Amino acid sequence: MLDIRSISKTFNPGTVNAKKALSGLSLHLDAGDFVTIIGSNGAGKSTLFNAIAGVFYVDEGTILLDGQNLTFLPEYQRSRMIGRLFQDPLKGTAPGMTIEENLALAYLRSTKGSAPFARISKRDKALFRERLSLLHMGLEDRMKQPVGLLSGGQRQALTLLMATLVPPRLLLLDEHTAALDPATAEKVLELTKTIVAKQKITCLMITHNMKQALELGNRTLMMADGNIVLDVGGEERKNMSVEQLLRRFKEGAGHELDNDRILLS
């Protein structure tokens, strides 16, 4: 599925601010994996996502998705295969455009640039309506309203819907519930679980909630200093407590997990 082979990235090379954000990181995901990622501040979690999504090109190493080499593919071409949600719920939608228009943009991914002059058809609208109703937020009756009028939680739910409207091969979730209030965060997380399970999407999720990291998905990675220091799955993970996880992290990284937003329970 996803095959990352010893990728490295240094920001501001050759200056006093040089920062090795990824150092020889390798990772393999199987189809259908739902992997949670935790790590200290500046461990390289978001940098890893940016490298996979193509926000920048890596200095060394290769990134393969289903055997296709993505290493030198620009971001907009990768985003045909990779869906992405950010922590900031405002980042994933265009506020000045209507819900319907936003969904139509997300739907473009399915058609690969063909028929650039086609308009939103009745069939598209019916599809959008049906998908929106699955969110149980009443958005299906507000399709002509600009997205800027929605709340952060509604916008994040819409972004999730847009990212999975055409099932991506890989879904990257970068603390996508962290900026929402607890009740909304719970709801968006439930939606995520449902959609990911239903469409069998391979998924990587960064979280700062230790318990969530162990409960969700089938595998947990811990990152430190631009590399993966701990990779647990299967039976071992099922029986693991947060305390054990933290101890294992310290053994792997050589220091305590240091994240100012960490939630232990």
Added chain:
Amino acid sequence: MLYILQTALELGFLYALIPMALFLSFRILNIADMTTDGCFVLGAAVSVTMAASGHPFLAVPAAMFAGICAGFVTAFLQTRLGVPSILAGIVTNMGLYTINLMVMDWSANVSLLKDDTIFSLFRETGIGGQWYEALLAGFITVLAGVLLVLFLGTRLGLSIRATGDNIDMVRASSINPTFTITVGLCISNSLTALSGAMVGQYQNTADINGGTGIVVIGLACLIIGETVLGRRSVLKGAVAAVVGSIIYRFIYAIVLYTKIMPVQGLRLATAVIVALAIAFPTIKNWAAFQKRKMAARQKGGR
């Protein structure tokens, strides 16, 4: 009065495509495109030169194509070569000065003496009586406006709108912003050049300095229109461009006719209108803040 109205309608329609082009570049794409001044003259120069050689109709698409090229250069500079967007427009504008002179065979102006223009040929059909110029300009402008609004509802059009609305989202959703910015600027500059093409044939002349300040006037028209109609949807924006242009030319005609102030003074007035309209939110915030400060001071018992 009727004469003023007629002039306002004629000029309003003729110049309306400039605020419409700015609606696309400035409002939708969120780019201040400074190519406008030179591009307008380019349209006029191509149009008049071709009309002078006996092709008044072919002159219009040719001028639009020239505008597309100008827009492409600006877009190329900012998307591929990393030139800041305002500077990219200014650089293209500078280069266009020479290009425009070249088009007009190195003279500062070209005139149509007895050559046919789209307007003179349209008059011969007898449609519209003495309002024929306003009618033809209005038809072309409204047609271009309708096509623009329809286009902005298509997939490509939506992508262009999203690029100006949230570029982060565009990058993450399989749209190439380089492509959408390029298409957007090519279209907006083709509209500017179309306006130049019509104005050139209307005035029977193209002048190398005919476009100076036209971008500010265009913005003023757009802002006037948006003040009257509000700025919610794409359709409203396009209509606002036309309505604003007509209102602006109406004021212009009244000033010209009544001589309440020298016509040259209108440029200063236009500049002030644009600066104030764009500064309005900041001024409003400042006033509200001062009011709060005053209230807090009074409460403090001093």
